[in-house]
């Protein structure tokens with residue numbers, strides 16, 4: 001973590017069937033990317049409709065109030081969409097686009113919130129918060145790109161950073177795609193067990209020679 005504080009990571013998602021589930025993206029820069037459509041262009045995935053939405057997000061994640069203007073919001077979305085493009089490309093095995101990298105680098109070069117000793121109440125500006133998020137994205141995409149992966153679930157393109165010790169996270173959420181996979185696997189096992197015990201089931205003879 002390159003930020004001045006340990007932010008709150010993870011968020012609630014609502015799936016198409018209306019089920020609410022917790023998504024731990026693994027890093028605040030991915031959570032930031034997930035305030036938009038992650039390049040899908042789907043307006044219903046936009047969480048930041050107004051400057052107040054961005055202010056509320058920063059307060060909830062970092063515990064500090066910031067003031068956000070319409071221009072700040074456009075700026076924040078420029079950075080966010082560049083981060084989203086980069087993590088999506090990396091999760092699908094594509095190279096990072098230089099134009100997206102240039103945007104992130106530009107924000108990362110600005111001053112972020114300085115770490116301080118003692119009981120100091122930080123009063124960051126939104127620009128400083130964005131610089132911190134950009135630096136975190138540089139850290140994750142630069143040092144941990146191999147941990148940025150797409151969920152292994154069928155028809156699930158959710159991207160996370162695998163922070164597990166054994167580096168073997170496979171799912172956006174164990175209770176969602178992980179569980180579906182387990183159910184499917186156990187059904188397939190049961191079906192296979194039935195087909196080997198039921199008489200008259202056609203199956204290849206392992207000792208049979210080709211004709």
Ligand SMILES: [Zn+2]
Nearest residue numbers: 151156172177
């Ligand atoms: Zn999934």
